[in-house]
Amino acid sequence: MSDTRRAAGDPEMTTYRDVQLSPDFSELRRRFRRFVFPMTGLFLAWYFLYVLLADYAPGFMSTKIGGNINIALLLGLGQFVSTFAITLLYVRWADQKFDPDAKHLRDQIEGETQ
Amino acid sequence: MSTPLLLPQATTVGDPKVNIAIFALFVVATLAIVIRASRNNKSAADFYAGGRSFTGPQNGIAIAGDYLSAASFLGIAGAIALNGYDGFLYSIGFLVAWLVALLLVAELLRNTGRFTMADVLSFRLKQRPVRMAAAISTLGVCFFYLLAQMAGAGGLVALLLGIDNRAGQSVVIAVVGLIMITYVLVGGMKGTTWVQIVKAVLLVIGAGIMTLWVLAKYTFNLSALLGAAVDKSPAAGEKLLNPGLQYGATGISKLDFISLGLALVLGTAGLPHVLMRFYTVPNSREARRSVSWAIWIIGIFYLFTLVLGYGAAALVGPDAIRAAPGKANSAAPLLAYELGGEILLGVISAVAFATILAVVAGLTITASASFAHDIYGQVIKKGQVSGDGEVRVARITVLVIGVVAIVGGIFANGQNIAFLVALAFAVAASANLPTILYSLFWRRFNTRGALWSIYGGLGSAIILIAFSPVVSGKVDKKTGASLSMITDTGIDFSWFPLDNPGIVSIPLAFVLGIIGTLTSKEGTNVDKFAEMEVRSLTGAGAEKAVHH
Numbered sequence: 193m194s195d196t197r198r199a200a201g202d203p204e205m206t207t208y209r210d211v212q213l214s215p216d217f218s219e220l221r222r223r224f225r226r227f228v229f230p231m232t233g234l235f236l237a238w239y240f241l242y243v244l245l246a247d248y249a250p251g252f253m254s255t256k257i258g259g260n261i262n263i264a265l266l267l268g269l270g271q272f273v274s275t276f277a278i279t280l281l282y283v284r285w286a287d288q289k290f291d292p293d294a295k296h297l298r299d300q301i302e303g304e305t306q
Numbered sequence: 307m308s309t310p311l312l313l314p315q316a317t318t319v320g321d322p323k324v325n326i327a328i329f330a331l332f333v334v335a336t337l338a339i340v341i342r343a344s345r346n347n348k349s350a351a352d353f354y355a356g357g358r359s360f361t362g363p364q365n366g367i368a369i370a371g372d373y374l375s376a377a378s379f380l381g382i383a384g385a386i387a388l389n390g391y392d393g394f395l396y397s398i399g400f401l402v403a404w405l406v407a408l409l410l411v412a413e414l415l416r417n418t419g420r421f422t423m424a425d426v427l428s429f430r431l432k433q434r435p436v437r438m439a440a441a442i443s444t445l446g447v448c449f450f451y452l453l454a455q456m457a458g459a460g461g462l463v464a465l466l467l468g469i470d471n472r473a474g475q476s477v478v479i480a481v482v483g484l485i486m487i488t489y490v491l492v493g494g495m496k497g498t499t500w501v502q503i504v505k506a507v508l509l510v511i512g513a514g515i516m517t518l519w520v521l522a523k524y525t526f527n528l529s530a531l532l533g534a535a536v537d538k539s540p541a542a543g544e545k546l547l548n549p550g551l552q553y554g555a556t557g558i559s560k561l562d563f564i565s566l567g568l569a570l571v572l573g574t575a576g577l578p579h580v581l582m583r584f585y586t587v588p589n590s591r592e593a594r595r596s597v598s599w600a601i602w603i604i605g606i607f608y609l610f611t612l613v614l615g616y617g618a619a620a621l622v623g624p625d626a627i628r629a630a631p632g633k634a635n636s637a638a639p640l641l642a643y644e645l646g647g648e649i650l651l652g653v654i655s656a657v658a659f660a661t662i663l664a665v666v667a668g669l670t671i672t673a674s675a676s677f678a679h680d681i682y683g684q685v686i687k688k689g690q691v692s693g694d695g696e697v698r699v700a701r702i703t704v705l706v707i708g709v710v711a712i713v714g715g716i717f718a719n720g721q722n723i724a725f726l727v728a729l730a731f732a733v734a735a736s737a738n739l740p741t742i743l744y745s746l747f748w749r750r751f752n753t754r755g756a757l758w759s760i761y762g763g764l765g766s767a768i769i770l771i772a773f774s775p776v777v778s779g780k781v782d783k784k785t786g787a788s789l790s791m792i793t794d795t796g797i798d799f800s801w802f803p804l805d806n807p808g809i810v811s812i813p814l815a816f817v818l819g820i821i822g823t824l825t826s827k828e829g830t831n832v833d834k835f836a837e838m839e840v841r842s843l844t845g846a847g848a849e850k851a852v853h854h
Contacts, residue, residue: 211844212836220843228409236571239402243567246395246549247560254548259529260536264391264549271398272605278405279601286413286594294844301846 211301220293227285235278242267322468324652329659333485336504336660340489340497349852350693353494353700354421354675355585357852360499362592366599369583371502372668373400373574373600374509374607376458376635376661377727382608383641384634386615388624390535390546392553393615395563397608399570404604406575406739408597413590414746414842415581420849422672423581424680427741427760430834432753434685439760441680443737444578446764447730448673449714451579452666452707454726456483456715458635459662465632465639466655476716482659483712486666490674490704495586498667505657505664510603512657513610516638519645520617531613534620546619562804566728569808573731576738579672588851617641666711674703728806729771736763736811740819746842748823749830755823763815770807775800 211217245253246264253264351357360368378400385393419425424440456479463469463478489497524530536546545551553563574580584593618627618637621644630636642654678700683691718726740759744751771777779798780789788795804810841847 207833208837208840209833211840211846217840217843221839224843232406232409235402235405239398239571240567242398243395243564246391247553247563250548250550250554254544259527260532260547261529262547265532265547268391268394268398271402272609275402275405275601276605279408279598282409283594283598287591291591297840298844298846301840301844 208301211297216293216297220290220297223293224290227282227290231278231282235274238274239271242271321648321652322466324648325466325655328652328656332504332508332656332660333663336501337488337492339500339504340493343496343500344493347494347496350421350679350697351849351852352496353697354582354671354679355849356495356499358586358588358849359851359853360586360592362587362595363599364503365499365583365587365592365596367506367603368499368502368586369580369596369600370603370607371504371506371509371664372579372583373604374506374661375455375665375727376462376658377454378608379509379513379611379661380458380462380632380635380638380658381727382611383614383618384627384637385552386612387618387622387627387637388634389552390539390542390616390619391549392551394612395549395553395567396570397611399567400574401601401605401608403571403574404597404601406572407580408594408601410746411575411581411742412584412593412597415742416584416587416590416593417842417845417848418838419585421582421585421679422676423578423738423742424676424684427745427756428684429838430745430831431751431756432828434688436753436756436760437680438685439757440738440741441676441685443733443760443764444676444680445673446768447576447578447734447738448669448676449710450726450733451577451730452669452673452711453714453718454730455662455666455669456711457718457726459659459715460719462632462635462655462658462662465630465636466651466658470631472719475719479715479719480712482663482666483708483715486663486670486711487704487708489663489667490670490708491701495671498664498671499583499586501660501667502664505660506603508657509661510607510610512654513607513614516617516642516645516650516654517610517613520613520621520641523617523621528613531616531620535616538620538623541624546616558803561809562806565804565806565809568812569728569732569735569806572735572739572808572812574734576734576742577730578676578734578738579668582672582675583668585849589848590845614638614641621645670704670707670711673707674700677703729767732771732806732808732811733764733767735808736767736815737761738763739812740816744819744823745838749835750823751819752823752826752828752830754826754828755819755821758822759815759819762818763811766814767807767811770802770804770811773800774802774805774807776805 255263257263347353382393382397385396415426418429423444424437427440428436459479459482460475463475467478469475469478489501524534532547536544539546542551553559587593587596618641622640627634627637627640630640639651639654643651678696682699683689683696737760740763741756744755776790777800778790778792779800781795782789
């Protein structure tokens, strides 16, 4: 039995297995997955939609919408905007909503003294 | 404006002495920083992970410095100048890919590993076989990436220093390699990180000044710039602004484009030298800030390259670019010369050299850490070796890799470098990413699944490339010249039609991971899985920063 499987803090949670089965941890994992999995699906779908449009609908993408600016350029810049936006959203969510609860559990596991 | 440039006659532009002087200044300044930064290098955590004491913003800038290789600066600007919109598509794939790293990989990896990618992959599976597999694929990706950078250095030398004989270029490649070895041996991860930070700042400022300069010439009217680029490119014309100039030709080339898009977006989060950078920060929150900073810097930089690419098309013109010694890669340096003469060209050239130096240093430390920590420390010595012993092996490995890089770079000088980078991304996406995701998120995943996925992804990617048109049998229909690595047009053993293997090898690696897992009787190690899951999400028990 190696020490690494043993969590040191709260007597209620003496092993990582205890922590993993606890309702607090289940809730933390559920919230994490409910944020990152749909978000990953969303940006991948939007990226591949864009790639397929550029590949198979060049006519539509070449439509001018003012001067020399066309839909392809606008959608391409849209990929930049969505990437920046998802980054901002995730960092804010993780800093404000996720970290405090993760820290709470971490303190319980590692013990208040550390 | 001093068009037309008399390029076909000249083998170089600007004054090589200015280029060399500015580059030498960069080397001396960074070397001083490296020596200063490395005074406290003592433990393995110092050498491999810079003491885990970099802040998120510092590491984010260093990640950008590691990621924005010569291929993405010179390559993308040149691709946009010649192929227009299709060049822009590269940069979008390279950027969006970072969301995979941000959401799914960076923080969880930081919380569970110590030094290398293999630490995480082998965490809850059978140590030795999985670690060995992960180390082999790490070394493979690093090798292809390293070769691409060193081969690119040769071409750059031809353009910027006016050295067009092969022996002279080989000497310069060797000098670049020796400087890199010095950085890594003296500075370890800390010194390497500082080189990347300095380089990233210079690169972004240099590209930013050129971008503003180009835009100012068109009164900050993007539409006018695009119009000027079209006017200067009679062969491509309006098509320069539309997708399909490069990839739209046939059904096969369209499929190739999807394959490339897949490899780009899934490859980044599997690049070992990128993953290793997450260990240089103290905790997962700083890892998150690192990626966020990196995304902003890389994104803004790619917006700059869009302007620079079309700016080079408009101000230098595609004919002058094609006639220059470095062809597409010379678009950005030629634009610098057109805008700011010798001095700006010298600065941009020095930055381009610094780029190769910094990326090569990052790859070398990753490969040496993987060999010393994974193969020597864990597989051969079964963990019965001190950190000092490992670091000693790592330093020797740095020397060996440095020599391999120099010899490989001299040998690969003049080769098609784009395929080496594409191969590195395809291998990273096929061999590494499936196992990273499965081991973090799929409870049932086991050793056979990992081995099948890693070796299957690595093997299929390399085999498909070997039998693809990039290695043999691709001929330019107009000129009859070979476009493959093997330039003898009589040799053609290609049977895989696409340049990029991603569309086959990536899904194959994901499926092999599932089949391998389901056909194995090995059960889940519930204790180790619990430890991995809890640690990855809460950060409990994560490696702490080193305090001096």
